[in-house]
Amino acid sequence: MHxxxxxxxxxxxxxxxxxxxxxxxxxxxxxxxxxxxSSLFCVNIxxxxxxxxxxxxxxxxxxxxxxxxxxxxxxxxxxATRIAELTPGNLxxxxxxxxxxxxxxxxxxxxxxxxxxxxxxQRTKVISRKxxxxxxxxxxxxxxGVPALRETFEPLTPGAIHVPNxxxxxxxxxxxxxxxxxxxxxxxxxxxxxxxAAVFLEPVQNSGGCFVPPDGYFQRVRxxxxxxxxxxxSDEVICSWGRxxxxxxxxxxxxxxxxxxxxxxxxxxxxxxxxxxAGDHIAEPFQHGVNTFAHGITFGGHPVAAAVAMANIDILExxxxxxxxxxxxxxxxxxxEGLRDLPIVGDVRGAGYFQAIELVKDKETKETFTAxxxxxxxxxxxxxxLFSRGLICRADDRGDPVIQLAPxxxxxxxxxxxxxxxxxxxLTGASDRIGDLASLTAAA
Ligand SMILES: Cc1ncc(COP(=O)(O)O)c(C=O)c1O
Numbered sequence: 001m002h003x004x005x006x007x008x009x010x011x012x013x014x015x016x017x018x019x020x021x022x023x024x025x026x027x028x029x030x031x032x033x034x035x036x037x038s039s040l041f042c043v044n045i046x047x048x049x050x051x052x053x054x055x056x057x058x059x060x061x062x063x064x065x066x067x068x069x070x071x072x073x074x075x076x077x078x079x080a081t082r083i084a085e086l087t088p089g090n091l092x093x094x095x096x097x098x099x100x101x102x103x104x105x106x107x108x109x110x111x112x113x114x115x116x117x118x119x120x121x122q123r124t125k126v127i128s129r130k131x132x133x134x135x136x137x138x139x140x141x142x143x144x145g146v147p148a149l150r151e152t153f154e155p156l157t158p159g160a161i162h163v164p165n166x167x168x169x170x171x172x173x174x175x176x177x178x179x180x181x182x183x184x185x186x187x188x189x190x191x192x193x194x195x196x197a198a199v200f201l202e203p204v205q206n207s208g209g210c211f212v213p214p215d216g217y218f219q220r221v222r223x224x225x226x227x228x229x230x231x232x233x234s235d236e237v238i239c240s241w242g243r244x245x246x247x248x249x250x251x252x253x254x255x256x257x258x259x260x261x262x263x264x265x266x267x268x269x270x271x272x273x274x275x276x277x278a279g280d281h282i283a284e285p286f287q288h289g290v291n292t293f294a295h296g297i298t299f300g301g302h303p304v305a306a307a308v309a310m311a312n313i314d315i316l317e318x319x320x321x322x323x324x325x326x327x328x329x330x331x332x333x334x335x336x337e338g339l340r341d342l343p344i345v346g347d348v349r350g351a352g353y354f355q356a357i358e359l360v361k362d363k364e365t366k367e368t369f370t371a372x373x374x375x376x377x378x379x380x381x382x383x384x385x386l387f388s389r390g391l392i393c394r395a396d397d398r399g400d401p402v403i404q405l406a407p408x409x410x411x412x413x414x415x416x417x418x419x420x421x422x423x424x425x426x427l428t429g430a431s432d433r434i435g436d437l438a439s440l441t442a443a444a
Contacts, residue, residue, distance in 0.1 A: 021046075023415055035392045036393045037394050040264070041243065045319075045321065046409075052311045052312060059075060059306075064303070068301040075310065078306070086247045087277055091256070091257075093280060094276070094277050095275065096301035100134075100237035100262075102274055103274040103276045104200070108197070110282065111233070114231075115197055120229075122195050123229075125191050126199070128201070129165040130163065131146055131205070133149075148398070163184050164180045167399070180217065181216075181221050184221055201218075201221065201232070204238075208402070209358055210350035218250070232257040233259045233260075234250045236249045236250070236261060242321045243409070245326040245351075258278070259279065271305045324409060329351070339420070339424060342424070342427050353407055353411075354404075358401070361373070373438075391422040393419075
């Protein structure tokens with residue numbers, strides 16, 4: 001299993017999720033769970049939408065598969081056209097992949113290839129943020145800034161530089177709010193601007209717990225990239241398709257990148273698909289003579305995935321799920337803010353239907369937990385308690401301990417109340433145990 005301590009299941013049952021409907025899933029024992037993580041930020045329209053199955057069946061009957069290598073087929077063309085209509089600026093060129101890491105790999109390769117064609121072949125390096133997750137294939141892993149995921153696989157693809165993220169929880173009040181954007185310029189200047197190809201940023205950084213950018217951050221980064229001729233890549237594998245209340249996360253923060261990488265919600269994960277969306281100016285050098293973007297993936301733009309993506313976008317549009325998120329995000333956030341009375345709740349942050357709670361040992365000093373304490377709290381206590389009470393969310397320790405919530409975009413007050421009714425007693429139980437953590441971790 002992926003990213004799983006298999007030993008945990010030596011003497012315990014593996015949870016087997018067998019069925020889904022709306023925002024809920026059921027395991028093989030018939031137990032129901034509220035999926036407040038949309039199965040890894042994927043199932044944006046919720047489970048059980050038969051329209052997507054019908055679209056897949058129709059497409060299989062018409063044309064099950066045909067390659068995109070030197071050929072095209074109607075669904076990929078229609079989907080690419082529709083995506084181009086939804087994106088801001090001149091982001092009109094779509095290169096399909098099978099998932100998110102492949103889209104990130106493709107973006108780095110396209111950036112390198114683009115600069116080579118323009119006679120700037122020395123521009124190969126990329127900049128991303130510490131703790132950010134951009135996928136696990138070797139190039140994407142190099143861009144990923146989570147040390148624990150990188151260590152085992154060093155040496156990685158050379159040329160990735162990591163800069164500070166926008167976690168503001170422990171920042172002094174008088175700090176320049178745009179210091180983290182300026183750190184990107186410092187890194188570009190230090191590396192040599194003529195050697196830097198691209199900056200990869202998520203609109204809201206997932207890993208570490210939904211770090212939102214301060215006002216003006218992306219506008220400053222855009223200026224910095226333009227000043228140094230560096231491309232800005234918005235990695236929206238999570239933050240697109242309504243997650244932040246807009247089709248694309250960059251629209252939420254009002255910036256236009258040179259490329260967008262997306263996956264997950266593009267089909268609401270009913271079938272695998274990802275995409276790299278590039279500006280016309282990036283695609284232009286490849287349109288002439290023998291010039292080629294020497295990159296491809298067999299299943300990129302698979303017709304069945306393209307048909308399912310179209311049906312998914314139909315639902316997002318017809319049910320106006322972006323507006324639904326914008327209308328309801330305050331109620332979602334208020335519910336989470338209401339948990340701040342608990343001693344363990346240090347911070348609540350995020351945007352749209354993508355929120356996190358940071359857990360702390362001491363609210364006054366913002367002291368976090370030691371590694372053994374976090375291990376006990378997240379893996380022994382919280383994950384088990386939440387799951388056994390029927391709530392799926394993410395208890396994450398890639399940075400300081402957080403609980404992340406990213407429910408399907410269809411949910412409203414009823415599900416917010418349900419989340420609260422489980423989170424509150426479980427976090428109260430965790431708060432009650434803070435004083436005993438030393439003995440609990442020793443006994444574990
Ligand atoms: C921002 C971001 N980029 C890339 C990826 C990698 O996507 P995939 O797991 O589909 O390869 C993820 C996965 O969660 C992600 O969140």
